[in-house]
Amino acid sequence: MASLRLPIATDQLELTAFERSDTEALGSYLCNRDAQRYIDGLARDKQDVEAVLRQMREQVNLRRPGDTLTLAMRKNTDKELVGHVCLRWSDATAGQGELRFVLHPRHTGRGYAHEAIAAMLDLAFDHYNIHRVFMRCDGRNHHSAKLLEQIGMRLEAHYREHALFQGEWDEELHFAILDREWRPSSKIRHFPPRVRVA
Amino acid sequence: MVLFPDYPLTTPRLRLRPFKRGDVDAVYDYRRRDVVALYLFDVALSREECALAVQQRTGQVALTEEGDKIILAAQHKESGSVIGEVSLIWRKQDARQVELGWIFHPDWQGMGYASEAAECLLNLAFEEGDMHRAMARCGTQNVTSWRLMERLGMRREAHFREHSLFKGKWDEEYIYAILRREWRQSRGDGVLASMNP
Numbered sequence: 415m416a417s418l419r420l421p422i423a424t425d426q427l428e429l430t431a432f433e434r435s436d437t438e439a440l441g442s443y444l445c446n447r448d449a450q451r452y453i454d455g456l457a458r459d460k461q462d463v464e465a466v467l468r469q470m471r472e473q474v475n476l477r478r479p480g481d482t483l484t485l486a487m488r489k490n491t492d493k494e495l496v497g498h499v500c501l502r503w504s505d506a507t508a509g510q511g512e513l514r515f516v517l518h519p520r521h522t523g524r525g526y527a528h529e530a531i532a533a534m535l536d537l538a539f540d541h542y543n544i545h546r547v548f549m550r551c552d553g554r555n556h557h558s559a560k561l562l563e564q565i566g567m568r569l570e571a572h573y574r575e576h577a578l579f580q581g582e583w584d585e586e587l588h589f590a591i592l593d594r595e596w597r598p599s600s601k602i603r604h605f606p607p608r609v610r611v612a
Numbered sequence: 613m614v615l616f617p618d619y620p621l622t623t624p625r626l627r628l629r630p631f632k633r634g635d636v637d638a639v640y641d642y643r644r645r646d647v648v649a650l651y652l653f654d655v656a657l658s659r660e661e662c663a664l665a666v667q668q669r670t671g672q673v674a675l676t677e678e679g680d681k682i683i684l685a686a687q688h689k690e691s692g693s694v695i696g697e698v699s700l701i702w703r704k705q706d707a708r709q710v711e712l713g714w715i716f717h718p719d720w721q722g723m724g725y726a727s728e729a730a731e732c733l734l735n736l737a738f739e740e741g742d743m744h745r746a747m748a749r750c751g752t753q754n755v756t757s758w759r760l761m762e763r764l765g766m767r768r769e770a771h772f773r774e775h776s777l778f779k780g781k782w783d784e785e786y787i788y789a790i791l792r793r794e795w796r797q798s799r800g801d802g803v804l805a806s807m808n809p
């Protein structure tokens with residue numbers, strides 16, 4: 415797999431690797447219970463956060479199935495950490511990937527998640543040649559569900575009480591998008607007329 | 613909760629009981645057919661493979677831990693023939709989740725036997741088994757299977773497209789589910805009662 419060129423720039427963000435100095439900023443949103451639902455690593459204190467950070471700093475490329483790529487979302491103005499996105503290569507033969515994101519509650523409502531997810535879909539389909547990307551979301555999290563729909567993902571599943579999460583019945587939505595569904599709307603793929611005629 | 617039912621389970625026209633060594637020919641008679649295997653993970657089975665499957669199934673009679681399966685022969689009361697099989701798999705212990713499955717001989721399809729057997733198994737899962745939710749899955753093209761799920765009162769919870777490969781092609785899959793309270797409600801309403809002659 416070709417190496418990844420970082421940072422990835424979006425309108426308002428830079429997606430980069432995590433740094434050792436991110437502990438405090440990471441901890442400020444990672445210890446939030448809702449943030450933990452679909453990400454790895456339960457973080458209760460500084461030590462937990464440091465362990466999660468250590469792990470994420472190694473997740474810088476997808477080399478084999480099962481690998482995760484984790485990128486920090488930073489504002490391009492002052493480089494403040496506002497959240498992160500993870501792409502897990504879940505299945506090689508069927509080309510499947512799972513995307514997850516966490517956003518600091520203080521930074522919602524500015525389109526950061528939308529930009530980061532769109533950039534990660536470009537990366538998944540164009541750079542890693544993944545066939546289908548899916549995302550999970552809490553059924554009660556209407557903001558996330560709306561966001562994923564706006565991005566163009568299809569609601570594929572709505573599970574009710576299929577599992578317990580921290581002692582309560584869980585409700586889970588699955589959204590998915592195929593490579594051919596993403597590309598037509600993707601701004602970086604305008605074929606010149608010549609190619610279409612050929 | 614450990615589920616070790618008292619066999620046989622009975623329905624108006626069927627007996628659901630553990631498999632026996634003598635069932636190999638009956639199982640071979642449906643599992644050898646391509647039309648039966650079309651939407652199953654397995655291809656059509658040889659007689660030897662059926663013998664092995666039956667041997668395994670003789671021990672699959674109880675749920676004692678996550679991952680355990682109950683697989684029962686559906687025996688037609690009147691003729692004594694084994695006409696198919698139904699399965700119950702314990703998917704999650706803490707959240708009390710099970711998965712249902714069914715395979716019937718083509719000569720015995722279209723007569724409500726699969727519904728009758730599946731209804732009995734759902735009842736076992738929710739009442740004696742104290743399960744919270746039962747799910748079933750099938751390829752979207754397996755119309756008889758998802759119609760059966762709908763007849764049982766299950767809701768379509770998922771429609772996956774190209775999420776995996778199935779026998780070398782892109783798979784498209786439905787998942788149906790029903791919660792215990794929905795099951796009880798539907799029974800109270802007598803939806804399924806009309807099916808039984």
Ligand SMILES: CC(C)(COP(=O)(O)OP(=O)(O)OC[C@H]1O[C@@H](n2cnc3c(N)ncnc32)[C@H](O)[C@@H]1OP(=O)(O)O)[C@@H](O)C(=O)NCCC(=O)NCCS
Nearest residue numbers: 648651714715716721722723724725726727750756757807
């Ligand atoms: C899936 C499968 C078990 C469904 O079998 P089935 O015979 O269609 O299911 P039922 O026993 O519920 O029969 C229902 C049909 O019988 C009819 N019927 C007749 N008498 C009936 C009665 N007393 N009660 C209910 N239905 C009755 C129903 O109207 C229905 O017909 P319809 O679909 O034309 O309306 C069967 O097709 C099969 O074994 N397939 C191959 C293996 C397989 O794919 N398994 C599932 C993998 S996911």
